[in-house]
Amino acid sequence: MTEKELKSSIIQAGYKAVHELIRVAEEEIIADGAEDELAADRLKNAAATKKLAIFDAFEILSRIEAEKNIMDDKPTESKKSFGGFAEKRSK
Secondary structure, eight states, X not given: OXXXXXXXXXXXXXXXXXXXXXXXXXXXXXXXXXXXXHHHHHHHHHHXXXXXXXXXXXXXXXXXXXXXXXXXXXXXXXXXXXXXXXXXXXX
C-alpha cells in the first residue's frame, strides 16, 4: 500500500470512529427505574462520557479535514503572529 492509500484507510476508520462516538453521545443516560443512590453518580459519569465522546469526535473530524487538505495539496490557513499579548500591547 502506498502512503496515500494508507492515509485514505485511516480517514475511513476515523469516520467509523466518529459514528461510534455519535452513538455513545446519543445513548440514554439513565434507564427508567434506576435506583436513586446510583442515579446521581451515573448521571455524572454518563455526562462526562458524552462530553468526551463529542469532543473526541470533533477532534477526529478536524484532523481528518487537515489530512485531506494535505493529501489534496490545499494550502492551510496560516495565522499571522507578530508576538504575544505583551508585544501587541506595548505600543
